[in-house]
Amino acid sequence: MYKIAIIEEIHKDGLRLLKDNPDYSYELINDASPENLIKKLPTFDGCTLRVSKLNSNILKHCKKLKVISRHGVGYDNVDLDYIKQNNINLLITAKANAVAVAEHVMALVLSISKAIKIYDKEVRVGNFKKNAKSISTLELFNKEILIAGFGRIGKSLIKRCLNFDMKVKVFDPYQNKEIIEQHGGVKINNFNEGLKSCDILSLHMPLNEKTKDLMNYKTISLMKKNSILINTARGGIVNEFDLDKALKENIIFGAGLDVFQNEPILNDSPLLKNDKVVLSPHSATFTNECTSRMSVETVKNVIDFFEKKIDREMIVKL
Numbered sequence: 402m403y404k405i406a407i408i409e410e411i412h413k414d415g416l417r418l419l420k421d422n423p424d425y426s427y428e429l430i431n432d433a434s435p436e437n438l439i440k441k442l443p444t445f446d447g448c449t450l451r452v453s454k455l456n457s458n459i460l461k462h463c464k465k466l467k468v469i470s471r472h473g474v475g476y477d478n479v480d481l482d483y484i485k486q487n488n489i490n491l492l493i494t495a496k497a498n499a500v501a502v503a504e505h506v507m508a509l510v511l512s513i514s515k516a517i518k519i520y521d522k523e524v525r526v527g528n529f530k531k532n533a534k535s536i537s538t539l540e541l542f543n544k545e546i547l548i549a550g551f552g553r554i555g556k557s558l559i560k561r562c563l564n565f566d567m568k569v570k571v572f573d574p575y576q577n578k579e580i581i582e583q584h585g586g587v588k589i590n591n592f593n594e595g596l597k598s599c600d601i602l603s604l605h606m607p608l609n610e611k612t613k614d615l616m617n618y619k620t621i622s623l624m625k626k627n628s629i630l631i632n633t634a635r636g637g638i639v640n641e642f643d644l645d646k647a648l649k650e651n652i653i654f655g656a657g658l659d660v661f662q663n664e665p666i667l668n669d670s671p672l673l674k675n676d677k678v679v680l681s682p683h684s685a686t687f688t689n690e691c692t693s694r695m696s697v698e699t700v701k702n703v704i705d706f707f708e709k710k711i712d713r714e715m716i717v718k719l
């Protein structure tokens with residue numbers, strides 16, 4: 402029997418797969434502090450993992466651990482060097498969350514372009530139409546979106562944009578032109594040129610040395626005055642102080658962020674007082690449907706791994 406640790410609670414639909422399975426036992430570990438993980442994790446063969454960190458200080462105690470199954474697709478909370486050296490496999494929920502994130506992007510774009518937050522506030526304080534005409538709003542029809550990063554989420558987003566009659570440019574140095582064109586986009590090779598012509602920029606790449614602070618005061622300043630910047634990828638790709646400054650100087654129209662350099666966002670972040678940005682708490686995948694899908698996929702990945710039938714798409718190549 403394989404022992405599986407569920408590090409931090411997941412939706413009950415996933416746990417059901419383990420409950421009904423005589424080949425597995427599981428234990429929920431809600432206290433994901435390093436001390437508790439060092440104490441508990443060494444007896445387990447596999448684990449699911451949400452946002453808590455698994456670094457080498459913890460993992461060096463886990464000699465039995467064969468597989469870490471991430472509830473999500475990012476894995477910056479796992480020590481990749483350590484697991485590679487020690488033959489611990491890393492799995493992701495590759496199929497579960499693209500739709501939810503793509504829909505969240507549309508929600509942010511629509512809420513900013515239609516000034517929903519501002520209108521809502523005005524109506525509540527009795528200004529039913531008083532200020533309505535002075536509030537600037539935009540349409541998506543015929544606008545150009547630049548999708549930067551054309552993986553699972555980028556591909557899910559493009560369909561939604563095309564259905565809004567938008568023109569789509571794609572910047573992804575690792576995706577070939579034909580694939581992008583098959584999806585209805587135009588591949589561009591010069592990111593800065595893309596910034597100059599787009600009305601909306603949506604980021605969908607990993608955070609790494611190349612993408613850290615990719616959107617800073619200088620690059621944001623290349624964008625058009627009425628443009629919108631969306632980041633649902635990873636905090637750190639957008640420099641938050643530079644974004645705040647650019648918004649205050651009306652360099653772009655607005656921004657939507659689901660991810661932040663520090664999570665939770667720091668109490669003294671200037672963005673908290675900036676009305677031109679719409680914020681959400683890294684919640685793009687928190688739909689009822691996606692929470693269930695991710696939980697099921699995370700657990701199924703562990704089972705498929707031990708039963709040697711794991712889908713290649715779920716395996717992170719280290």
Ligand SMILES: NC(=O)c1ccc[n+]([C@@H]2O[C@H](COP(=O)([O-])OP(=O)(O)OC[C@H]3O[C@@H](n4cnc5c(N)ncnc54)[C@H](O)[C@@H]3O)[C@@H](O)[C@H]2O)c1
Pocket residue numbers: 473474475476498502549550551552553554555572573574575576604605606607608611612633634635659660683684685686
């Ligand atoms: N907000 C959320 O809740 C949430 C949920 C899921 C994923 N994410 C994040 O969204 C991002 C995209 O996820 P995905 O599942 O589509 O990943 P993916 O791996 O399927 O796609 C990423 C794409 O980015 C491209 N890329 C890599 N470096 C690039 C660069 N410098 N410039 C342009 N493109 C580059 C890759 O070629 C790849 O096509 C990741 O950062 C992920 O962590 C956030």
